[in-house]
C-alpha cells in the first residue's frame with residue numbers, strides 16, 4: 257500500500273502533525289513510525305510540563321507566533337478531551353541589580369507578543385505570590401500553566417488511530433529513498449512507501465534529514481536537563497512556578513521550580529552536554545555520537561563561546577551542593593537535604609556550522625520530504641500550531 261503521508265517520530269510534534277493533516281484532509285492515508293515501544297518516550301515524556309505563554313520569544317519569530325496560537329489550541333484540546341491542566345501563572349524573579357534591565361526587556365517583549373495583564377512586582381509583592389522567594393523585583397505572568405504532555409501526546413495518538421491513521425511502534429527508520437512522486441521509508445524490519453515524508457525525529461531529526469538532504473548545515477547537539485524533586489514535606493516552599501531571569505545569550509531558561517500537574521515540585525533542569533543523544537544518565541556514553549558532536553565545527557565554536565557557562569552547568573551536575581546554591585538564589589531556605597534526585601530530559605538543540613544555537617523552529621523542505629530540524633521548547637506548548645503549519649506544507653505537495 258502507498259500512504260499519502262508517512263510521519264517519522266511519535267513525539268508530540270509528529271503526532272500533532274498527523275492529527276492536523278487528518279483535520280485538514282480527512283481522507284488522506286497516514287502512517288506514523290516510532291522506534292520505541294510507546295509514544296512520547298523522549299523529549300515529550302521528559303519535559304517540565306509547562307504551558308508557555310509566549311513571554312520570551314522574539315516578536316515575529318515562528319516560536320512567538322506558534323506559541324501563542326498553539327497555547328490556545330492546546331487549552332481547547334485539553335478541555336475537549338478532559339486532560340487536566342492548571343493555569344496557575346508564574347513569576348520571573350530578578351535576584352540582583354544586573355538582572356533588572358533584563359527583566360524589564362522581558363516585560364516589554366511579553367507585551368509586544370500580546371500578553372495581557374502582565375504585572376510588575378516589587379520585592380514585597382513577590383511574597384504575595386511566593387512567600388518563600390527571594391527577589392528584588394519580578395513579573396507575574398498569569399497565562400502560564402502546567403499539563404502532562406505525555407497524556408496529551410497519547411491522546412493525539414488515540415485520535416489519529418480512531419480517525420483511521422496507522423501508528424506502528426518498534427519501527428526504527430534507517431533509510432529513506434526519496435523520489436519525486438513516491439518515497440520509500442526503510443525501517444529495520446519493513447519498507448513503506450509514501451508520497452510525502454515528514455521527519456519529526458527530535459534528537460535524531462538531523463540524521464533522518466541527512467538521508468535526503470545533501471548539505472545539511474545543522475547538527476543536533478543533545479543537552480541533558482537534570483531535575484531534583486522537593487521532598488514532600490518541603491513542597492510548601494513553592495506554590496506554583498518560579499523562574500529566574502534567563503541569560504539572553506543562552507537558549508535555556510535557567511533552573512526553575514515547577515509544580516507538576518500530577519503532584520510534586522521539580523527543580524531544574526540544568527543544561528549539560530549529553531554524551532549520548534538519548535543519554536539520561538551521566539554514565540551513558542555513546543562514543544560515536546560524542547565524537548560526531550565534538551567534531552562538528554559549530555559545536556567547537558559553541559564550546560569556546562560558552563565554556564564558562566558550560567563548566568558551571570557541568571559542575572552543578574556533579575555537585576548537589578552547587579545545584580542547591582543555584583536554587584537558593586530563588587529560595588534561600590532550600591537545603592541540600594530537601595532535594596531528592598528527579599528524572600532528566602535531553603533537549604534536541606540544532607547548532608549550525610558557525611556556532612549558532614538555532615533559536616527558532618526550523619522546517620526544511622526538500623522535494624517530497626519535510627524535515628522539522630529544530631523543535632525545542634516551547635514546541636510541546638505549540639505542537640498543534642506547528643502541526644497545522646506542517647500539515648499545510650505537506651498537503652500543498654500532495
Ligand SMILES: Cc1cc2nc3c(=O)[nH]c(=O)nc-3n(C[C@H](O)[C@H](O)[C@H](O)COP(=O)(O)OP(=O)(O)OC[C@H]3O[C@@H](n4cnc5c(N)ncnc54)[C@H](O)[C@@H]3O)c2cc1C
Nearest residue numbers: 265267268269291299300303304306429458601632635637
Ligand atoms: C528537559 C526539557 C524540558 C522541557 N520543558 C518544556 C516545557 O515545559 N514546555 C514546552 O512547551 N516544551 C518543553 N520542552 C520542549 C519539548 O519537550 C520539545 O520541544 C518537544 O517535546 C519536541 O517534540 P518532538 O516530537 O519534536 O520530539 P520527541 O518528543 O523527542 O519525539 C521524537 C520521536 O522520534 C522518535 N525517533 C527518533 N529517531 C527515530 C527513527 N529513526 N525512527 C523512528 N522514530 C524515531 C523518537 O523515539 C521520539 O519518540 C522541554 C524539553 C526538555 C528536554
